[in-house]
Amino acid sequence: MSQTLSNPNAARDHARSMAGTLVEAMPMLPPVADDLPAGVASDDLVWEETIAPGGYATRRLARGTRLRLIDLKGDACASMLLFNAEMPSERLNVADTVKVQWNAYLGAGKLLLSDMGRVLASIIEDDAGTHDTFCGTSNAATNAAKYGDGRNSGPYPNGRDRFLLGVAKHGLGRRDVHPCVNLFKGAKIAPDGTIMPQVGPYTPGRSMLLRTEMDVILVIANCPHILDPREDWTVTPLRATAWRGPVTPDSDPVRNATPEGLRAFQNVEDYFRR
Amino acid sequence: MSDDPHLAGLSGTILHDITVPARAPWLHHIAAGQTLRIVDLEGNQAVDFLLYSAQDDAERYSAQDTVAAQGNLFLRQGTVLRSNEGRPMMTIAATSVDYHDTIGGACSCESNTLRYGHHTKAEHACVENFLEANLLEGRGKRDIVSNINFFMNVPVEEDGALGIVDGISAPGLTVDLRAEMDVIVVVSNCPQINNPCNGFNPTPVRMIVSA
Numbered sequence: 001m002s003q004t005l006s007n008p009n010a011a012r013d014h015a016r017s018m019a020g021t022l023v024e025a026m027p028m029l030p031p032v033a034d035d036l037p038a039g040v041a042s043d044d045l046v047w048e049e050t051i052a053p054g055g056y057a058t059r060r061l062a063r064g065t066r067l068r069l070i071d072l073k074g075d076a077c078a079s080m081l082l083f084n085a086e087m088p089s090e091r092l093n094v095a096d097t098v099k100v101q102w103n104a105y106l107g108a109g110k111l112l113l114s115d116m117g118r119v120l121a122s123i124i125e126d127d128a129g130t131h132d133t134f135c136g137t138s139n140a141a142t143n144a145a146k147y148g149d150g151r152n153s154g155p156y157p158n159g160r161d162r163f164l165l166g167v168a169k170h171g172l173g174r175r176d177v178h179p180c181v182n183l184f185k186g187a188k189i190a191p192d193g194t195i196m197p198q199v200g201p202y203t204p205g206r207s208m209l210l211r212t213e214m215d216v217i218l219v220i221a222n223c224p225h226i227l228d229p230r231e232d233w234t235v236t237p238l239r240a241t242a243w244r245g246p247v248t249p250d251s252d253p254v255r256n257a258t259p260e261g262l263r264a265f266q267n268v269e270d271y272f273r274r
Numbered sequence: 275m276s277d278d279p280h281l282a283g284l285s286g287t288i289l290h291d292i293t294v295p296a297r298a299p300w301l302h303h304i305a306a307g308q309t310l311r312i313v314d315l316e317g318n319q320a321v322d323f324l325l326y327s328a329q330d331d332a333e334r335y336s337a338q339d340t341v342a343a344q345g346n347l348f349l350r351q352g353t354v355l356r357s358n359e360g361r362p363m364m365t366i367a368a369t370s371v372d373y374h375d376t377i378g379g380a381c382s383c384e385s386n387t388l389r390y391g392h393h394t395k396a397e398h399a400c401v402e403n404f405l406e407a408n409l410l411e412g413r414g415k416r417d418i419v420s421n422i423n424f425f426m427n428v429p430v431e432e433d434g435a436l437g438i439v440d441g442i443s444a445p446g447l448t449v450d451l452r453a454e455m456d457v458i459v460v461v462s463n464c465p466q467i468n469n470p471c472n473g474f475n476p477t478p479v480r481m482i483v484s485a
Contacts, residue, residue: 102435189430
């Protein structure tokens, strides 16, 4: 190898010969998806990426974008951070999300609220039903204790360090990795406060559809749930697809479902009144 | 020996002893090994509480790491308060209240508009206190994360329903926190008047640091 690549032209040819390689976890550019919902034009597709087990992805999404997440093989865990892209000091507030909606369990119709009283994203569809607002994600220490290693450079990356890399791509840092939500892996609470993790594995292909209500920075880490009881580090690929959509209208049923949620939408609309 | 019942059971020297007025913030540095006692003087007063590592304040209290590590949502005697890097910051050495909350977060002017209506926007709120105190040391909005609410009761029902309900605290009840590292404690003595967390009447709390 070192012989044939001993000059720049050979190294260039070698690098170029990789073009067109397809692997399981990668972005598709330009985005292409043959399973868009009826009525969605392929021209409106903005993002198509499969996130590796243990990998992460991050993207800026405009207000009104539809984000579909698919747990391709039934064992993904989408740990998610959300920021107002225009002013990232505004971010997902998990406590406000559960307190304002008087409920801790995420599902269709639920809102992901910022610390400024606004809706960052709505959950439009959900056929998974197992999500988690309580447990957060793994860190280097928990993965080292559980799997023997948790480094980004090792075989068992942890969620927090994935988040750190993700936020860093937007100029953010350690102070910006806020409490997260976990999608596709759940946690139920017993009357005495005991956390009962729900980690499956589940039927392949469960999906969720989110709608961004502001311009957001999204960071997703796909690492095993922090309370996954399995001895082995187990996680499967997560697919993300996003397409353009209209800004939520006044008549939207999710917008109007509760008085608290309506005021959160009114705060968003007020923010964009400029 | 003091006759002050609020000092009962504290060993060593009293380093600091102050009453935080109703609605006010409080910031204090506490060294590893020292104990902070919080006294709910008049009962049912939520004490919103954040922690930062004194050496590196990007390391701070993490509600999620704390509850995941113990597999339980409620903070009880023995609970280790963990950082966002999984390290022990303080331990609840003792408490005369059954459990404390860490999922309800802090009230803010903005969340008040959602929970109660825009007429509450101008009311004082815990996030205002957290900001005011943190800004003294160069921390800001990015440093405010999910907090602890000592003396506050947030049960979760089987269907996920949750809410701040009547307190389980009473006058003179306490929580003792032993510092496991040098920490910065930032407190908001909660000014909320629209839910039962303060019995609709914010009152003073007492902070006693001993070593």
